[in-house]
Amino acid sequence: MPKIGIRPTIDGRERGVRESLEEQTMNLAKSAARFLEENLCHANGLPVECVIADTTIGGVAEAAMAEEKFQKEGVGVSLTVTPCWCYGTETIDTDPLRPKAIWGFNGTERPGAVYLAAALAAHNQKGLPAFGIYGKDVQDAGDTSIPEDVQEKLLKFAKAALATATIKGKSYLSMGNVAMGIAGSIADEEVFQNYLGMRNEYVDMSEFIRRIEEGIYVQEEFERALKWVKENCQEGQDNNPQEEQQSRKEKDQQWKFVIKMAMIARDLMIGNPKLAELGYGEESHGHNAIAAGFQGQRQWTDHFPNGDFMEAILNSSFDWNGIREPFILATENDSLNAIPMLFGHLLTNTAQIFADVRTYWSPAAVERVTGKKLSGMAENGIIHLINSGSATLDGTGQQSKDEKAVMKPFWEITDNEVDKCLQATSWCPASLGYFRGGGFSSQFLTKGGMPVTMSRMNSVKGLGPVLQIAEGYTVDIPADIHDILNQRTDPTWPTTWFVPKLTGKNAFKDVYSVMNNWGANHGAISYGHIGDLLITLASILRIPVNMHNIEEERIFRPDAWNLFGTKEQEGADYRACQNFGPLYK
Numbered sequence: 001m002p003k004i005g006i007r008p009t010i011d012g013r014e015r016g017v018r019e020s021l022e023e024q025t026m027n028l029a030k031s032a033a034r035f036l037e038e039n040l041c042h043a044n045g046l047p048v049e050c051v052i053a054d055t056t057i058g059g060v061a062e063a064a065m066a067e068e069k070f071q072k073e074g075v076g077v078s079l080t081v082t083p084c085w086c087y088g089t090e091t092i093d094t095d096p097l098r099p100k101a102i103w104g105f106n107g108t109e110r111p112g113a114v115y116l117a118a119a120l121a122a123h124n125q126k127g128l129p130a131f132g133i134y135g136k137d138v139q140d141a142g143d144t145s146i147p148e149d150v151q152e153k154l155l156k157f158a159k160a161a162l163a164t165a166t167i168k169g170k171s172y173l174s175m176g177n178v179a180m181g182i183a184g185s186i187a188d189e190e191v192f193q194n195y196l197g198m199r200n201e202y203v204d205m206s207e208f209i210r211r212i213e214e215g216i217y218v219q220e221e222f223e224r225a226l227k228w229v230k231e232n233c234q235e236g237q238d239n240n241p242q243e244e245q246q247s248r249k250e251k252d253q254q255w256k257f258v259i260k261m262a263m264i265a266r267d268l269m270i271g272n273p274k275l276a277e278l279g280y281g282e283e284s285h286g287h288n289a290i291a292a293g294f295q296g297q298r299q300w301t302d303h304f305p306n307g308d309f310m311e312a313i314l315n316s317s318f319d320w321n322g323i324r325e326p327f328i329l330a331t332e333n334d335s336l337n338a339i340p341m342l343f344g345h346l347l348t349n350t351a352q353i354f355a356d357v358r359t360y361w362s363p364a365a366v367e368r369v370t371g372k373k374l375s376g377m378a379e380n381g382i383i384h385l386i387n388s389g390s391a392t393l394d395g396t397g398q399q400s401k402d403e404k405a406v407m408k409p410f411w412e413i414t415d416n417e418v419d420k421c422l423q424a425t426s427w428c429p430a431s432l433g434y435f436r437g438g439g440f441s442s443q444f445l446t447k448g449g450m451p452v453t454m455s456r457m458n459s460v461k462g463l464g465p466v467l468q469i470a471e472g473y474t475v476d477i478p479a480d481i482h483d484i485l486n487q488r489t490d491p492t493w494p495t496t497w498f499v500p501k502l503t504g505k506n507a508f509k510d511v512y513s514v515m516n517n518w519g520a521n522h523g524a525i526s527y528g529h530i531g532d533l534l535i536t537l538a539s540i541l542r543i544p545v546n547m548h549n550i551e552e553e554r555i556f557r558p559d560a561w562n563l564f565g566t567k568e569q570e571g572a573d574y575r576a577c578q579n580f581g582p583l584y585k
């Protein structure tokens with residue numbers, strides 16, 4: 001995993017000045033390292049490691065020594081810290097690909113903040129955007145504590161920067177290609193390579209058939225998985241017309257098939273050393289995929305069982321092997337929704353809901369069809385998030401903290417919570433009108449009251465990718481209203497009722513405007529209000545944000561963004577992103 005490199009910079013003037021600052025400067029680095037290590041964790045559960053340069057950095061030779069150490073140690077993110085004046089261009093981190101921040105200690109004995117300003121100016125002049133962290137309140141010289149406002153910025157920067165470094169060099173695995181003309185399923189080489197530093201890998205869906213027919217999966221695991229599915233995955237109601245319903249025997253066959261699909265998709269993504277033991281060396285490697293998509297519709301689903309079980313279970317934090325890190329797997333191979341799912345996962349360490357942003361139900365329309373009024377959080381209208389396939393089962397809202405529904409990092413989830421998520425989910429025989437080959441769709445209703453953030457990447461010819469973000473809440477609506485609304489769509493699919501936080505302005509004027517401004521058919525829903533983290537990450541990658549409802553004081557972007565205008569931040573973001581261009585271009 002990428003590490004965070006800490007660079008203590010210092011005034012290089014020996015015979016008094018430097019010596020007097022050595023201890024304080026190194027202590028600041030140590031306290032930043034300790035703070036980050038204590039408060040951050042990678043999405044796979046591993047602790048975040050910091051590497052401190054061997055010496056303080058007073059000039060370019062010591063900057064080079066720090067760089068050498070960072071290269072050796074696999075440092076993907078850098079944080080420069082200083083309590084004093086140092087020499088800007090001579091001490092800064094000039095690696096153009098490494099996200100970077102400078103914490104200039106706010107003291108008056110020695111001018112750390114003056115260095116911060118000078119060093120940021122140097123970064124801007126050189127086209128190497130850096131984040132500036134300057135505490136609001138003056139601290140005393142010997143104080144190594146980290147004020148709360150500085151802590152907040154350190155974490156925001158570090159989490160987004162680590163996500164950037166984690167994504168770099170990994171693959172998006174496109175299983176199949178374009179589903180039903182959905183442009184998001186065109187896995188765009190330019191977007192992945194230039195903006196994310198990723199490579200695209202492609203496998204034809206026929207690879208699933210080859211592996212199923214030739215037995216290229218681990219038989220022992222399959223048997224264990226089948227037993228687990230029988231015990232834990234309850235089959236839901238078959239809504240197909242009686243005469244079309246598949247027989248028990250056919251359904252039993254299909255369960256076996258979809259379990260194999262799940263195992264094979266996982267092996268395709270990350271490999272499986274057990275396949276090498278079975279003589280399948282090449283297959284054992286996988287595609288180094290940190291995210292993937294499955295086309296499914298229609299060539300596959302017109303003939304074979306659909307991908308819903310595979311997608312839902314891989315996107316969840318558990319399966320027959322126990323509790324584990326969720327995968328990122330987009331339905332309909334919508335790669336532009338897989339990207340925000342990946343962002344959400346790396347920023348929160350939790351599983352992600354993939355959904356169609358399907359229907360805006362105005363209060364008037366709800367009243368017309370149900371005779372009932374929406375109230376409480378739902379009173380301004382609701383958005384129906386629903387899709388066959390890849391909503392994580394963590395999205396049931398059956399995990400809890402302080403008696404509130406939450407979605408947790410996998411290492412905090414208990415066996416009892418896994419049972420509850422599974423209990424809250426039924427697996428309905430797929431709607432055969434849509435899915436001629438059958439399969440099983442996960443069906444659940446997300447618990448209300450969870451703070452969530454819905455985001456989506458869109459791509460515009462000539463402009464490139466843009467990100468849209470809506471913080472809001474999942475809501476409970478009365479069961480009788482839900483039943484009527486749900487029956488009007490496909491009731492075999494999982495439903496999340498969503499209300500965005502409204503600002504009364506522009507895209508967040510009302511719930512309708514959020515729906516009306518959504519850029520495509522899908523959204524990625526992440527637990528928590530993480531719009532600020534997404535904005536920080538997007539700025540590192542130079543992806544402009546075209547719509548968000550995040551309070552101004554939570555927004556943290558590289559210092560250079562201010563130089564593109566401070567009155568109207570949205571336009572400044574576009575100008576800055578365009579000026580610097582994609583991180584890996």
Ligand SMILES: C[C@H](O)[C@@H](O)[C@@H](O)C(=O)CO
Nearest residue numbers: 297332356387388434521
């Ligand atoms: C079954 C249907 O084709 C759905 O998959 C369709 O409505 C979508 O989800 C489109 O994104």
Ligand SMILES: [Mn+2]
Nearest residue numbers: 332356387521
């Ligand atoms: Mn869809």
